[in-house]
Amino acid sequence: MAGPGMVMYEEEFHKISAVIDKLVKDANAKVVFLVDKNGQMIAACGEVENLDTTSLASLTAGNIAATGGLAKLLGEKEFSILFHEGERDNLHISLIGQRVILVVIFDDRSSLGLVRLRVKKCGEELAGIFDQLMKKAEAEAAGVGGVSPFAEITDEDIDNLFRE
Amino acid sequence: MSFINYSSREINCKIVYYGPGLCGKTTNLQYIYNKTNPQAKGKMISLATETERTLFFDFLPLSLGEIRGFRTRFHLYTVPGQVFYDASRKLILKGVDGVVFVADSQIERMEANIESLENLRTNLTEHGYDLDKIPYVVQYNKRDLPNSAPLDELKKLLNPTTVPDFEACAVSGEGVFDTLKAVAKLVLQELKSGR
Ligand SMILES: Nc1nc2c(ncn2[C@@H]2O[C@H](COP(=O)(O)OP(=O)(O)OP(=O)(O)O)[C@@H](O)[C@H]2O)c(=O)[nH]1
Ligand SMILES: [Mg+2]
Numbered sequence: 001m002a003g004p005g006m007v008m009y010e011e012e013f014h015k016i017s018a019v020i021d022k023l024v025k026d027a028n029a030k031v032v033f034l035v036d037k038n039g040q041m042i043a044a045c046g047e048v049e050n051l052d053t054t055s056l057a058s059l060t061a062g063n064i065a066a067t068g069g070l071a072k073l074l075g076e077k078e079f080s081i082l083f084h085e086g087e088r089d090n091l092h093i094s095l096i097g098q099r100v101i102l103v104v105i106f107d108d109r110s111s112l113g114l115v116r117l118r119v120k121k122c123g124e125e126l127a128g129i130f131d132q133l134m135k136k137a138e139a140e141a142a143g144v145g146g147v148s149p150f151a152e153i154t155d156e157d158i159d160n161l162f163r164e
Numbered sequence: 165m166s167f168i169n170y171s172s173r174e175i176n177c178k179i180v181y182y183g184p185g186l187c188g189k190t191t192n193l194q195y196i197y198n199k200t201n202p203q204a205k206g207k208m209i210s211l212a213t214e215t216e217r218t219l220f221f222d223f224l225p226l227s228l229g230e231i232r233g234f235r236t237r238f239h240l241y242t243v244p245g246q247v248f249y250d251a252s253r254k255l256i257l258k259g260v261d262g263v264v265f266v267a268d269s270q271i272e273r274m275e276a277n278i279e280s281l282e283n284l285r286t287n288l289t290e291h292g293y294d295l296d297k298i299p300y301v302v303q304y305n306k307r308d309l310p311n312s313a314p315l316d317e318l319k320k321l322l323n324p325t326t327v328p329d330f331e332a333c334a335v336s337g338e339g340v341f342d343t344l345k346a347v348a349k350l351v352l353q354e355l356k357s358g359r
Contacts, residue, residue, distance in 0.1 A: 038259030
């Protein structure tokens with residue numbers, strides 16, 4: 001198999017949320033969110049009420065995947081930063097530690113320079129948290145069985161999901 | 165790759181519909197979308213050409229019920245079936261938890277089916293997956309068409325390992341949910357075994 005899936009715990013989630021919450025303020029951004037490379041939303045902060053975050057996550061991951069494919073064709077390892085400029089909103093997308101995608105949406109209350117600067121600092125912090133998270137998940141996976149709540153799933157539980 | 169979020173108490177899994185061009189992958193997702201009640205689904209995204217051929221992927225997020233206090237979410241993707249989109253197909257398979265192979269039952273599409281199935285195996289291998297080890301089901305679609313091949317022939321050619329398989333007509337919806345349930349079930353069982 002291609003390794004275990006991603007896991008998120010309460011403790012790390014709060015740390016991550018605090019970091020991106022701060023990034024929203026420091027970068028004067030509208031929205032900041034984190035997506036894993038497979039398209040799952042990890043956390044979102046800012047003006048997210050009217051945003052379809054699930055769709056955003058999937059398209060962002062698709063975008064990064066396609067750009068990664070292009071990079072490979074050109075013999076680049078990866079394009080680690082993408083920038084899309086719109087009439088009103090702009091999109092700054094960057095890779096954190098090869099695994100997670102950080103997206104900042106901002107308008108003319110901010111600037112590309114400021115976003116770049118803040119993202120760089122925050123990226124290092126996030127990479128640290130995700131490293132720690134991976135270690136913790138690996139340790140749990142290798143540790144005593146029965147820790148996973150899913151070890152107890154019965155066929156009946158699964159059937160119940162599909163009952164209309 | 166599933167994503168277990170202990171903080172929001174959610175499990176997210178990724179299911180990919182694979183198969184040759186025009187076999188009915190997008191139609192499967194459209195049917196599921198149309199028949200799912202609004203609170204259980206998100207927006208369906210289709211990145212398609214002007215002639216409605218899938219260009220990159222279709223995406224449909226579904227939220228099933230809870231299991232042991234965790235909300236189960238399935239992200240359904242289709243790949244573009246046309247042969248020359250192979251680079252994109254490969255990208256979509258990244259992090260997959262379960263695969264549905266949609267075959268086109270029409271006799272004249274048999275070669276395309278076989279080619280696509282081989283392509284699936286190859287692309288999975290490149291991501292470090294083995295088709296024989298991951299949650300995987302087969303759907304024989306377009307059973308309504310008069311030129312469709314006999315079932316036992318399809319089974320012999322396209323399902324030698326006898327994984328769960330289903331006859332379907334994605335346009336009318338026959339077999340569509342049976343296929344989805346079967347693969348979702350295998351994915352959850354995999355999660356249970358903790359592999
Ligand atoms: N008769 C019949 N037609 C079907 C069935 N399923 C799909 N179709 C038709 O086949 C055509 C292609 O279907 P799509 O779902 O777009 O095929 P696809 O696999 O997504 O194709 P690509 O995106 O190119 O890979 C459409 O015109 C569908 O209406 C079926 O079960 N029976
Ligand atoms: Mg399609």
